[in-house]
Structure formats: structure tokens, C-alpha cells
Amino acid sequence: xxxxxVLQRVQYALLEQPDGxxxxxxxxxxxxxxxxxxxxxxxxxxxxxxxxxxxxxTSAVGIGVRRVDLPTDLVRIxxxxxxxxxxxxxxLVRGDAFSADAILPTWETTDGDPLSYHEGDPPxxxxxxxxxxxxxxxxxxxxxxxxxxxxxxGVTLILPDEFCDCALLYGVLADLLGKDGRGRDLERAAYCExxxxxxxxxxxxxxxxxx
Amino acid sequence: MSxxxxxxxxxxxxxxxxxxxxxxxxxxxxxxxxxxxxxxxNLLTGRWRGRTTVSTSTTPANLYTIATTLFYRARLTFxxxxxxxxxxxxLNGLRRQWRTETTLTGDDVPTRPAFWAPVSLRxxxxxxxxxxxxxxxxxxxxxxxxxLVDDGDFIDIGEELLTILLDYALHVLTFKKGGQLFAATLxxxxxxxxxxxxxxxxxxxxxxxxxxxxxxxxxxxxxxxxPSRIDPxxxxx
Numbered sequence: 163x164x165x166x167x168v169l170q171r172v173q174y175a176l177l178e179q180p181d182g183x184x185x186x187x188x189x190x191x192x193x194x195x196x197x198x199x200x201x202x203x204x205x206x207x208x209x210x211x212x213x214x215x216x217x218x219x220t221s222a223v224g225i226g227v228r229r230v231d232l233p234t235d236l237v238r239i240x241x242x243x244x245x246x247x248x249x250x251x252x253x254l255v256r257g258d259a260f261s262a263d264a265i266l267p268t269w270e271t272t273d274g275d276p277l278s279y280h281e282g283d284p285p286x287x288x289x290x291x292x293x294x295x296x297x298x299x300x301x302x303x304x305x306x307x308x309x310x311x312x313x314x315x316g317v318t319l320i321l322p323d324e325f326c327d328c329a330l331l332y333g334v335l336a337d338l339l340g341k342d343g344r345g346r347d348l349e350r351a352a353y354c355e356x357x358x359x360x361x362x363x364x365x366x367x368x369x370x371x372x373x
Numbered sequence: 374m375s376x377x378x379x380x381x382x383x384x385x386x387x388x389x390x391x392x393x394x395x396x397x398x399x400x401x402x403x404x405x406x407x408x409x410x411x412x413x414x415n416l417l418t419g420r421w422r423g424r425t426t427v428s429t430s431t432t433p434a435n436l437y438t439i440a441t442t443l444f445y446r447a448r449l450t451f452x453x454x455x456x457x458x459x460x461x462x463x464l465n466g467l468r469r470q471w472r473t474e475t476t477l478t479g480d481d482v483p484t485r486p487a488f489w490a491p492v493s494l495r496x497x498x499x500x501x502x503x504x505x506x507x508x509x510x511x512x513x514x515x516x517x518x519x520x521l522v523d524d525g526d527f528i529d530i531g532e533e534l535l536t537i538l539l540d541y542a543l544h545v546l547t548f549k550k551g552g553q554l555f556a557a558t559l560x561x562x563x564x565x566x567x568x569x570x571x572x573x574x575x576x577x578x579x580x581x582x583x584x585x586x587x588x589x590x591x592x593x594x595x596x597x598x599x600p601s602r603i604d605p606x607x608x609x610x
Contacts, residue, residue, distance in 0.1 A: 171405055174401075174402050174405070175548050176549065177549050212493065214493050214494060214495075215492055215493040215496065217436055217496075240492075243472065249473070252469070253465045304492065322444060322494065322517070323412055323517070323518065323520075324415060324416040324444060324517075325416070327409045327413060328409075328412065328413045331409075335548075349551075356581065356585055360579070360585065362581075363579045363582070364576075364579070367575055367579065368494070369494070
């Protein structure tokens with residue numbers, strides 16, 4: 163499903179002139195605003211449900227290097243696996259500097275087998291492994307990508323059509339109808355938010371093993 | 374279930390019959406509402422099933438992605454033999470080096486893939502990796518929902534399900550009206566969910582489903598200030 167198809171559905175639901183999301187004649191919402199809500203809801207849904215992931219290997223990580231750059235389209239890390247050039251392989255546990263200080267106080271000064279990765283301590287779009295490795299290697303990441311951001315020009319959305327209809331559409335409607343102003347309709351906004359929550363739970367049940 | 378073929382034109386006619394007076398929707402809206410009903414029902418129940426095959430990689434690999442003809446995977450076989458489902462966490466916990474093990478590893482590693490672990494809707498891990506490659510993984514799952522585009526496009530469903538879907542489509546169409554008219558169609562939405570829960574009982578355990586259906590009875594059991602039968606014994610007057 164494309165962003166224009168979803169935007170047109172939103173236009174029908176809000177009694178706007180249906181034209182693929184190009185014009186919003188009522189003046190209650192702008193085109194850019196609606197497209198921004200669409201992108202936010204798509205990213206938020208992917209982050210909550212983990213229904214789509216990408217696999218990538220980071221660039222080579224040198225001996226003793228602890229901070230590694232992440233892909234720029236990363237929303238959330240699902241797993242990180244260390245692959246050393248000596249054939250070692252280890253699933254890295256998600257942790258932080260506080261736990262690493264408690265378990266291995268010398269993690270910043272003494273290299274060894276990487277045990278954990280930290281997201282909260284290094285700068286944005288970097289992770290830190292603890293401790294640094296005694297051999298070079300790479301980190302295999304499974305992560306949730308943002309996908310191509312909707313721009314109202316026919317971009318194919320990353321979510322499957324079923325979730326576009328049952329979650330994304332209602333998420334955008336919840337945001338627009340919940341906006342403070344003349345277009346506010348809290349009852350319908352609450353109904354739309356309920357629809358999104360049901361779709362989130364269904365996505366989680368599917369990943370846990372449905373049918 | 375008795376199946377009939379219903380075309381988009383038939384369905385639009387039946388939808389029109391559900392509203393007395395001039396319909397407040399056009400043909401495109403009706404088509405979108407019907408397709409939304411089909412997609413939501415497939416999402417909640419996995420009604421439309423499909424099958425696809427993938428050849429195992431000649432370079433031993435653990436991670437596989439399935440074709441987009443399937444919405445999500447449910448069951449896996451390797452050359453016709455079943456592969457048991459598990460989770461990535463279970464593999465990490467039980468076998469630290471599972472990603473490097475193949476069917477030729479030896480020791481207690483099986484000589485054919487024994488487990489698969491879902492990662493996302495369309496990708497999964499296979500353990501152990503197939504060292505030989507070129508074998509067939511058959512994946513059964515839920516197919517992408519069939520949607521109706523032209524008047525002659527049809528779907529095979531029973532009459533009882535068509536009724537549920539049409540009521541849901543009418544509910545969707547009244548959304549733009551808001552107010553009392555929309556509120557009056559909420560029972561149709563709940564009937565749609567109830568029918569989905571009959572087909573897929575796992576929905577009944579979902580908290581969001583139970584709240585929408587009014588099955589959340591926590592407020593019926595207040596914990597404080599409730600009179601009980603032992604009050605005369607504790608506080609005799």
C-alpha cells in the first residue's frame with residue numbers, strides 16, 4: 163500500500179476532498195502535518211511490535227575498539243552478535259555501563275571476550291561493547307529499520323497492507339482527531355487508539371506463534 | 374462452511390441494501406471498506422492460507438526470508454519432514470554456538486534442520502544450518518489477503534461470513550459521520566470481533582480485545598468497602 167492510498171482513506175474519513183492526500187481544504191489539518199503523523203505512526207508501530215527486522219554486519223571492529231557505529235535507519239536493536247576473526251561467536255547481552263562496572267570493573271581498560279552491548283551510554287547511533295575484544299571482528303545486528311519515510315508522493319509503505327488498514331490508518335486518525343482545535347473529536351480518537359492497541363497485541367501474538 | 378463466489382459488484386449491492394435511503398458513500402469508499410474488512414479479518418484470524426518454498430543456501434546460513442506472497446509463516450518442513458518451532462532466546466540459552474553449527478558438525482547436532490525460530494513476520498532462523506544446500510524448505514502460513522479491485526473480482530466465502538464483513542464495512546463507512554450514527558454501528562464492530570474470536574480463540578486472551586468487548590470485569594469486584602457476610606460477626610450491633 164502506498165502513502166497516497168492511506169492518505170486518501172484518511173481524507174474520506176475526515177470528509178476532506180479525496181485526492182491522494184494532496185489538498186486538505188477544510189484548513190483543520192495541513193498536508194505536511196498529516197504526512198508527518200503517518201511517518202510517526204509507522205515508525206512507532208514497528209518499534210513496538212518488531213514485526214519487520216533487517217540484518218546487517220557492522221564495519222570491522224578493531225582490537226580494543228568498544229564504540230561501533232550503527233546504521234542510520236535504525237529504530238531499535240533486536241539482537242547483537244559478536245563474530246571474531248578467530249571464529250568466536252557470542253550473543254551480546256543488552257546491558258549498560260552501570261552493570262558492566264559492577265560485573266567487570268576493568269572492562270574499559272582490559273580487553274577480553276565481548277559480553278554485552280550498551281545503547282544508552284555512547285552517543286546517538288553508536289553502541290558500546292564491553293569489554294573490547296582481543297581480536298578484530300564484526301557485530302551482526304538484527305534491528306528494526308525505519309523504512310522509506312512517507313512523503314505523500316506514492317512511497318510504498320514498509321508495513322504489510324493488513325497493518326496499514328488496521329493500525330496505521332487508525333493511528334493517523336487518532337492523532338488528527340485528538341488534536342486540540344476545531345477538528346477535535348475525542349470519542350472517535352479514543353476508538354481509533356483502541357484499534358491501534360488491538361493491532362499491536364495481535365502483532366505480538368503473531369510473533370509469539372499464532373495458529 | 375458453504376462457500377460461494379461473491380464479486381465486488383455483488384458485495385457493493387448488498388452493502389447498499391443495508392442502508393435505507395441514499396447511501397453516503399461512493400464506489401471507491403465502498404471498495405476500500407470491503408477490502409479493509411477482508412484485511413482485518415485475515416489479520417485477526419489468519420483465514421487465507423498459503424504455501425511457499427525456499428531452497429536452502431549452499432553457503433550454510435541460519436537466517437531465511439520468505440516471499441511476500443505470505444503475510445506471515447506458521448509451519449515449516451524440510452524435504453517434507455517437520456521442523457519444530459522454538460525461539461531465538463531458547464537457542465541462545467541452550468546452545469551458545471548454535472549459529473556456527475551445521476548439519477555436518479557432528480556430536481549431538483542433528484543431521485537435518487530440527488528447529489526454526491521466528492524473527493519477524495517473514496524471516497526466521499534455522500538450526501542447524503543446512504551444510505549441503507539446495508534442499509527444500511516448505512513454509513505454510515497466512516497468505517496476503519485477497520483484495521477486490523474490479524467489479525468482476527471475487528472471493529470465496531460463506532454467506533455467514535459475508536454478513537459479518539458487510540456489517541463491518543458499514544461500520545467503517547459511518548466513521549466519517551461520527552456522532553450517534555457511528556455509535557449505533559459499534560455493535561456491528563463488536564460482532565465482527567466476536568466472529569473473529571470464534572475462529573481464533575487466542576484473541577479472547579488479548580486485553581485490548583476484552584476491553585473493546587466489555588469483558589473486563591475488574592470494576593465489578595471492588596476490593597474495599599464492600600459489605601460481606603462476616604460483617605455481623607466482626608462488628609456485632
